[in-house]
Amino acid sequence: MGECSVRPIVVNQVGYPLRGEKLAVFTGGSHQFRVVEEATGAVVLEGVSGPARFDVSCGATLHTGDFSELTAPGRYRIEQVDGAASAVFSLAERPYHELQQGLLKAFYYYRCGVTLTEEFAGPWAHQACHTAEGRVHGNELLVQDSAGGWHDAGDYGKYSGPGAKAVADLLLAYELYPSSFESAIPLPESDGVMLDVLHECKVELDWLFKMFDPATGGVFHKLTTLKFPGLDVMPEDDRAELYFSPVSAAATGDVAAVMALAARIYEPFDHVYAEKCLQAALRAWEWLERHPQVPGFVNPPDIVTGEYGDAVDTDERYWAAAELLRTTGEEKYHTAVQELAQLDYPKYSLGWADMGGYGTLAYLLRGETIADAALYATLKEGLLAEAARLMEQSAADGYRISLREEDYIWGSNMLVMNHALLLLAAEHVSGDRRYAACALDHLHYLLGRNVLDISYVTGFGDQSVRHPHHRPSVGDGVEAPVPGLVAGGPDRGLHDEYVVEHLQGKPAAQCFADHELSYSTNEVTIYWNSPAVFVAARFNLLK
Template sequence: MKISNSVFVNQAGYPLKGPKVFTAAEAGEFELVEAGSGRILYEGVMSPLKEDRASGLAVAKGDFSGFEEAGRFFLRMKESGAVSPEFAVGERPYAALEKALLKSFYFQRCGMELTAEYAGPWSHGPCHLAEAHVHGNPEERYPQTGGWHDAGDYGKYTVAAVKAVADLLLAYERFPGAFAEPVGIPNASRLPDVLAEVQFELEFLLLMQRPDGEVYHKVTTAEFPPYDCMPEFDLAELIFSPVSDTATGSFAAGMALAARVYRELEPGLAERYAEAAKRAWRSLQGRPAAEGFRNPPGIITGEYGDKSSADEVYWAAAELFRLTGEAEYLQAAEAKLEEGWESWTAVRGNALLCRLGWAYTAGYGTLSLLDAGPGLVPEALRARLLGAWLAEAEEYAERSAADGFGISLLPEEYIWGSNMLVMNRAMVLITAEGMTGDKRFGQAALAHWDYLLGRNVLGYCYVTGFGANRVLNPHHRPSEGDGVAEPVPGMVAGGPNVRLQDETAVSLLAGAAPAACYVDHMESYSTNEMTIYWNSPAVFVAAYAGRI
C-alpha cells in the first residue's frame, strides 16, 4: 500500500470514544479500512473543499467519530484512492507516547551518567561536572551541576526551565492519574516519576539563586559546541550570566508552585522551595525593575531576552498567594494586573494576559488565581479574569473550527517554536473546558493534538520515535553525536517557522506556505530543534488526551 501525501491523520491514533477527525486535499466520500484484512468498516462524506491560507491547499475535513472499534486502520478516499498512514483506535492509543514525552526530560539530564538500563542505546557518560564562574569574575565559582539541558545545546536557562517545570506540575495537579505508571527513569523516592523528574530540575534551579535572593539568568559556555559534540565532551568553561528580574520573578513563581504541589508528599522539599520563592520575591521589592536581560560581552549562547518583568512578578505574586493565603501577595498581584492590563490586552484581545510562554508568563498567574479555591479571590477580580480566559479560549475554538487542519494559528503565527504555541493554546482550551464543562473547548484542544501528531500539511508526526512519517534529524547534539540512527525518542520538534531563521531553512524553504516552512534537517535549528519547554505543554495535553 502506497501512502498518499494528501490524507492527514493523527498517526499515533484516536481514542475509542473520542472525536476522530482528519483532513484531506480532496472532498467526496471516504472509507475506513481495517489494516491487514482490508475490510471496509466505516464510510463517510467529507466536508466541502475550502482554501486554507496557512497550508496553501484547498482541503476538506472528514469525521468518523461514530466508529468505536479497536484495531489498526487507514483511511482511503473513494474517488482518488489516496490513503492515509495506518493508525490505531483504542482505549489508550497514546500510552507509549505519553511516557516518551515525559521521559525525554530524563534524556536531557545534566551531570549524571545515562546508563543503558534506562537510556538504552542513547546512554552516555556524566557531563558538565565543573563549577562555573560568574561572568566578569573568574575567581568567583559555584556548583552548577544537575538539571536539564535546555534544548539541542547544553545551556541551562532559568526562564525556560521554569516554564517547563510549571507545565509539568500543572499537568500533575490536573491529571494525577496520567502519571500513575512508571516511565523508566531512576527513581528511588516515593514520588511519582513526573515529580521525581521535576525535582531533579528544581534542585538545579536552587543553585541558580544567590544568597541575596536574586537568580542568575543562565549558565552556559561562551558559545555553542559543535553539532556532533556529545555532552561529556563539552569541556569549555562554564559561566553564570548575570542575574535578571525576569529570571528572579519566574523562579519565585515556579518555586512557590512547586512548594504547593510537593507539600503533601514531601513537606521538607516544599519548605525549601517556599523559602527560596520568598527570598526571590523579597529581592525584587523596594527597587525599580531592571532593564531586560541581554547577553553580556563574550557570551553568544541563547539569550532569552525579555524587556519586562511585570508579568513574571504578577505570576510570582499569584503563586505566593496560592501557597500562603497571605493578602499582601494578592494585593501585589492585583497591582501588577492593573499596571499591565491595558498592554496585556492591547495586542490581540486577551492574548498576553493568557499567554503561557517563557517570556510572556501572565497566563500562569491568571490561571493560578482562577484555580484558587472558592472565596479566596474577590469575585469581581475572578469574574474579570475568567471572562478574559474564556474569551481567549473562544477565539481559539472558533479559529480551530475554521482552520483546515483544526488549529488556531494564523498564517503569521507559524514562528520559531510554533508547535509550542499549538500546545500552549491547547492548554488554554483544556483549562477552559475544565472551568465551564463546554466540550467544544476540549474538542478544539484534541484537534491541536492531532496536528502535532500528523494532521498537518506536511504529514509529519512532530514527536521523535512516533508516527509513520517521523522526525529523524532533529537539531539535537546527542542525537547527532551518538552514532545511533534513530534520534532520542519523545522530543517535540519546533515546527514550521515562516521567518526562515537559519541558513538551511532559507535555502530549502523559500516560497513555502507558512505551515509548510519546516524541514527535518539537523542544521535547521529554527524549525527542527527540541526544547524542554516545547515538550512540557505536550506532556500536559497528552495527559488530557490520554484520559478521553
C-alpha cells in the same frame, strides 16, 4: 536524508480516542473514502469527504472526512477508491498513553551532570557531562556548583526562566490530571511512592536552587558556555568554561513562582523539601521587592549563546505573587496580585517571555470563594474570551488549529501546544468540553494531521521527525533520534541558512525542514515538550 512522502489523506498517526469526533483531512477535490481494518483488510466504514476550502496558511485545498461513527478498538487506515491511503492509526480508550510516557521520558534524556545508563537510556546512553563549577560572569573569581537540571534544547545551555516554565507545565498537569501519571516511566528514582513526573521535576528544581546569587538572593538568568559547541559534540565532550550570566528580574520572578508552586505539590511527600522550595520562593520575592525597577536581560558582550531576552518583568512578578498567595494565603501577596493585575501586559500567555497566563491560572485555581470577586470575574472572563478566540481561529483553519498565517513563527509548535493548554484551562474553570475538543485538534496536528503529513514528535507516528537539531541525536552514532522530542515546527520567517536555501516561496505551514541544520524549524526544547505532556495527560485520564 530522504524526505517523507506527503500522502493525500492525513490523520493523527498515533490514533484517536474511541469516543468523540474523528476527522481525516484530504487534499484536492471531494472524495469517497473507506476505513479499513489493518489486520483483516475489512471495510468497516464508508463515507464522503465534506466541502473543500482553500487554506492560505498551508497553500492547499482541503476537505475533511468524518469517521466518528467508528468506535471499535483496533488499528485502521483510510483509503480512497484510487488506492491512496493514510497512515495506519489506532482507536483506543487511551491512545496517548505511550505518547505521554515518551514525552515525559524525554526530560530524562535532557538531564545534565549525570550518567545516562543503558538500563534507562538504551542506545542513547552517555557519560556524565558539565560537572565542573561555573564562574559568575563579571566576578570570575567566584565559582560555584552548577551541575544538574536539564539541557534546555538542542544545545547544552541551561536557563532559569524556560526551565521554570517547563516545570510549571508538568506540575500543573500532575495537579489537574494525576491519574494520567500513575504508570512508572520508569526512571532511576522510581519508588512506587511519588509519581515519576514529580521525581523528574525535582531534577530541574534541584538545579534551580543553584541558580541563586548567594550575595543578593536574585536568580542568575542562565548557565552556558561562551559559545555553542559543534553540532556533533556529545554532552560529555563539551568541556568549555561554564558561566552564570547576570541576575535578571524575569528569572527571579519565574523561580519565585515555580518554587512556590512546587512547595504545594511536594508537601504531601516531603515536608522538608517543600519547605526548602518555599524558602527559595520567599528569598526570590524579597529580591523582587528590593528591586522594583530592573533593566531587561541582554547577553554580556562575550556570550553568544541563546539570550532569552525579556524586557518586561511585570508578568513574572504577577505569577510569583499569585503562586505565593496560593501557597501561603498571606494577604500581602493578594494585594500584590491585585496591584500587578491592573498593569498592561499579556495575562493569558504561556510562553517563556510572557508568563502572565500562569499567574492568571494560579489565581483562578485558588478558588472563587476566597478571591476578590471582581478580579476573579475579570480574569475568568478574559481567559474564556481568549479561549473562544482560539476556537474561532481553529474553526477557520483547514487543520482545525488556532494558528493564523502570521503565527507560524520560530517555535510555532510551542504556540500550538500552549494554545491547547490554555483551552484545557478554560475547560477546567468552565466545565465546557468544547474547549477540550478544540485542544485535541491541536494534538492531532502535532501528530501528523498537517499539510506535511509529519509527526513532530520523534519516535511517534510512521512519518515522524528523524533529524532534529539536537546535538546528542546528531553526535551519538545512533540512527534513530532520541525519542519523545517535540520539534519546533514551521517558521515562515526562514531564520536559518538551510531553510533560506530550500524553502523559498513555501506557504507558512510548509516552512519546515526535517534536517539537523535547520535550527529555526527542527530544534527541540524542554518547554515545547512540557505543554505537550500537559495536553496528552488530559486525554489519558483513567475513567
